[in-house]
Amino acid sequence: MTFDIDKRLQHASQVIREAGRLARGFFDNRSELVIKLKGVQDFVSQADAETEDLIASRLLSEFPHDGILGEERGRRGGDTDALWVIDPIDGTANYVRGLPYWCVAIALMVQGRIELGLIYDAVSDKLYTARAGHGALCNGKPISMSGETRLDHACLGIGYGHGEAPGPHAKIIDSLLAAHCQYRRLGSGLLLMALAAEGALDGFYELRMKPWDALAGLLLVREAGGITNDYEGHGMPQAEPVLALTPALWDPFVRAMNVNLPLYSAARPVKLRAGNV
Numbered sequence: 001m002t003f004d005i006d007k008r009l010q011h012a013s014q015v016i017r018e019a020g021r022l023a024r025g026f027f028d029n030r031s032e033l034v035i036k037l038k039g040v041q042d043f044v045s046q047a048d049a050e051t052e053d054l055i056a057s058r059l060l061s062e063f064p065h066d067g068i069l070g071e072e073r074g075r076r077g078g079d080t081d082a083l084w085v086i087d088p089i090d091g092t093a094n095y096v097r098g099l100p101y102w103c104v105a106i107a108l109m110v111q112g113r114i115e116l117g118l119i120y121d122a123v124s125d126k127l128y129t130a131r132a133g134h135g136a137l138c139n140g141k142p143i144s145m146s147g148e149t150r151l152d153h154a155c156l157g158i159g160y161g162h163g164e165a166p167g168p169h170a171k172i173i174d175s176l177l178a179a180h181c182q183y184r185r186l187g188s189g190l191l192l193m194a195l196a197a198e199g200a201l202d203g204f205y206e207l208r209m210k211p212w213d214a215l216a217g218l219l220l221v222r223e224a225g226g227i228t229n230d231y232e233g234h235g236m237p238q239a240e241p242v243l244a245l246t247p248a249l250w251d252p253f254v255r256a257m258n259v260n261l262p263l264y265s266a267a268r269p270v271k272l273r274a275g276n277v
Contacts, residue, residue: 003082005108005115008063009131012084012106012118015058020104020122023051023089027122030096045096048072051088055106059084071212081111087212091188100124101186103194107215113266114232117219119194128194130216130223132266136197143198145226149248151256152180157192159206160185161213161239168207172257179256193217193244197224203245203253214242222264229261 026033026047034046052070056077059066065078070086077084084106089095091102100123108116119128128143130136136143148154156176160169176183184201186192189209195201197220204217209231218228221244228244243261245253254260 001080003110003115005110005131008082008108009116009118009129011062012059012108012116013127013129015055016104016106016118016120017127018058019051019055019088020120022054023047023095023102023104024122026050027095027098027102030098033096045089045092047095048088048092051104052086055086055088055104056084069211071210083109085109085211085215087190087216090190090213091186094187099187101188101191103188103191105190105212105216107211107219109215109232112232114215114219117216117223119190119216119220121191121194126194128197128220130197130220132219132223134223136220136223138194138198143224145197145221145224145246146199146202147225147248148202148246151249151252154202154249155182155184156245156253157189157196157201157204158183158185159189159192159204159209159242161189161206161208164208172205172207175257179252181256189213189242190217193221196226196244196246197221199224203243203249205241205243205253205257207241208239209242210239214240218242218244218264228264230264 049072052072056068060077065080067083068077069075087105089102090105095102104120106118115132117130126138128138189206193204196204226244227247231240
């Protein structure tokens with residue numbers, strides 16, 4: 001089966017803006033939001049569920065045979081080789097507190113490859129888009145990684161997810177500061193990867209990210225000229241490390257962190273299976 005990627009990109013770009021407007025409306029009236037706890041410091045709101053439902057319904061109305069994997073609702077839709085992966089609000093803990101560091105994200109995987117990545121910062125009205133092999137854009141204009149060559153001049157985004165042990169995260173921070181590298185933590189890994197893709201940061205690292213938290217950002221960084229680890233080389237992992245850097249920082253970073261992560265290679269596609277998700 002063949003898939004019209006251009007048509008899907010055009011439609012998804014419209015859908016994610018509509019979803020962002022919905023989420024922004026809830027954000028501006030968040031005193032009325034119904035908020036629940038999924039775990040310690042792990043929030044979910046009415047806005048997450050309704051935003052995911054809107055995205056899924058709009059995508060399936062246009063592409064009824066495609067599959068959907070969402071953070072809140074799980075798997076639905078068809079069972080073809082095209083799978084949309086949705087994070088309705090990345091940075092919900094910020095969102096419910098009124099902090100503007102959150103975004104909406106959609107990725108499309110076809111036969112194990114990330115073909116599309118879209119991240120929408122609805123507060124700043126910045127839409128980041130990437131299509132495999134076609135570069136990365138922000139509001140239609142090309143973006144690129146910083147090109148920084150020295151770790152002691154760099155500033156990286158660092159993520160810390162729910163359920164992570166504090167010790168390994170503290171070790172990352174200690175190692176970065178010992179290497180004279182600055183870091184920022186915003187509470188939204190996808191937003192940090194978007195900032196890296198446009199050169200505001202020099203990369204991003206997090207020890208455990210689920211597919212909806214990672215896929216759109218991974219493609220955006222790659223298409224902006226960055227390099228990443230082979231996250232999806234394991235199929236659709238439940239949670240894996242994500243490292244995304246401007247290329248010259250890869251070797252000094254892995255030495256400073258004492259980590260060994262395989263580089264992504266487009267030559268290793270992975271067939272998605274229902275058991276992966």
